[in-house]
Amino acid sequence: MSLYHTAQNIEASALGQTIRESTWLFPAIESTHLLALALLGGAVLILSLSVLGIGLKTAPAELYKSAHRYMNGAVIVLLLTGILLGVSEPVKLYGRQAFWVKMISLCIALAVTYLAFNPLIKRGASGVLIRSVTALTMAAWLMVALAGRWIGFS
Amino acid sequence: MLEGLVTKLAETPWSIGLHESLYLYAITESTHVMSIMLFVGTIAMVDLRLLGISYTKVPVSQMLSRMLPWTIAGFVLLVITGGMLFLAIPVRTYHSLWFRLKCLMILIAAINIAVFTFKVERDKATWDLGRVPRNSKICAVVSLSAWACVIVFGRLIAYNWFDCDSINSPVMAKITGCPLDPG
Numbered sequence: 001m002s003l004y005h006t007a008q009n010i011e012a013s014a015l016g017q018t019i020r021e022s023t024w025l026f027p028a029i030e031s032t033h034l035l036a037l038a039l040l041g042g043a044v045l046i047l048s049l050s051v052l053g054i055g056l057k058t059a060p061a062e063l064y065k066s067a068h069r070y071m072n073g074a075v076i077v078l079l080l081t082g083i084l085l086g087v088s089e090p091v092k093l094y095g096r097q098a099f100w101v102k103m104i105s106l107c108i109a110l111a112v113t114y115l116a117f118n119p120l121i122k123r124g125a126s127g128v129l130i131r132s133v134t135a136l137t138m139a140a141w142l143m144v145a146l147a148g149r150w151i152g153f154s
Numbered sequence: 155m156l157e158g159l160v161t162k163l164a165e166t167p168w169s170i171g172l173h174e175s176l177y178l179y180a181i182t183e184s185t186h187v188m189s190i191m192l193f194v195g196t197i198a199m200v201d202l203r204l205l206g207i208s209y210t211k212v213p214v215s216q217m218l219s220r221m222l223p224w225t226i227a228g229f230v231l232l233v234i235t236g237g238m239l240f241l242a243i244p245v246r247t248y249h250s251l252w253f254r255l256k257c258l259m260i261l262i263a264a265i266n267i268a269v270f271t272f273k274v275e276r277d278k279a280t281w282d283l284g285r286v287p288r289n290s291k292i293c294a295v296v297s298l299s300a301w302a303c304v305i306v307f308g309r310l311i312a313y314n315w316f317d318c319d320s321i322n323s324p325v326m327a328k329i330t331g332c333p334l335d336p337g
Contacts, residue, residue: 023315027309027310027313030309031305031306031309031310034187034190034305034306034309035302035305035306037187037190037191038190038191038194038195038198038301038305039195039198040191040195041190041191041192041194041195042191042194042195042196042197042198042199043195043199044195045191045192045195045196045199045224046196046199046209046221049224055220055221055224056212056216056217056220056221057216057220058209058211058212058216062211062212063209063212066202066208066209066210067199067209069208070198070199070202070208142188145187145188145191146184146188149183149184149187149188150180150184153180153183
């Protein structure tokens with residue numbers, strides 16, 4: 001079964017139909033997606049700015065104890081609401097370049113955050129490596145958000 | 155008076171240019187959304203500290219002074235891009251119920267900031283690392299709720315449920331400033 005065919009099947013699913021046919025469901029999910037985006041931005045920024053020496057003077061490892069909860073919570077809500085948004089119009093998304101750019105940047109952002117950024121911060125790393133990883137993490141998430149917004153325009 | 159102003163605004167080449175542009179409008183709106191992460195993101199982190207539930211090892215004074223420049227940077231970006239978005243579609247936005255509610259929420263958030271700045275945080279030296287006072291927690295809750303509403307109402311401006319052509323109750327006509335359809 002081709003990917004396009006899968007998209008058609010998802011679009012025809014009961015969940016997809018329910019979201020598509022409701023007046024307020026899509027906007028409500030979209031708004032929740034945006035609220036979680038703000039929270040993720042805050043959690044990533046408070047750590048990043050501190051790592052780069054342009055934010056809080058408290059050690060990033062100390063900030064991480066609070067920030068990681070909001071980061072994880074935001075990522076979970078973003079993924080869940082994102083999936084719901086996708087399920088409601090997969091055929092449209094299939095044909096949009098911005099969607100694929102977003103999915104690729106999302107994979108990169110998740111990998112960089114959870115395999116490099118978070119572990120390095122937890123370990124109290126300092127130096128060029130963590131600074132570079134931080135820049136990459138911020139850029140990756142910015143790309144995800146930007147490509148996400150662009151889905152609506154393309 | 156405002157009605158006349160926004161109608162004039164809509165006729166300016168700036169408004170028409172933005173509205174009809176291929177990329178500028180999209181770039182402006184994307185920048186507006188990105189700036190939410192900077193503005194509301196940093197505010198949320200500060201509010202979580204003011205609630206006394208997170209970042210408790212960070213002195214409140216440091217949290218405020220070191221995060222504020224980033225919050226202001228986000229605010230400047232939001233005001234510029236927000237102004238441009240309004241300029242692109244002035245008349246519809248002016249009448250939008252969601253836009254009006256969004257402005258109301260921004261006003262509430264602004265009053266809350268004033269109360270916090272001029273009353274609540276004045277004695278912060280006494281609770282910099284200690285127990286957060288009740289007033290601070292209230293301000294944090296008001297701030298988090300108001301900014302969340304600003305984001306949600308802002309997103310809903312895009313939907314035409316309550317545009318002037320679908321207003322048929324006197325109350326809604328009053329709220330949105332739309333003419334009531336006699337039909």
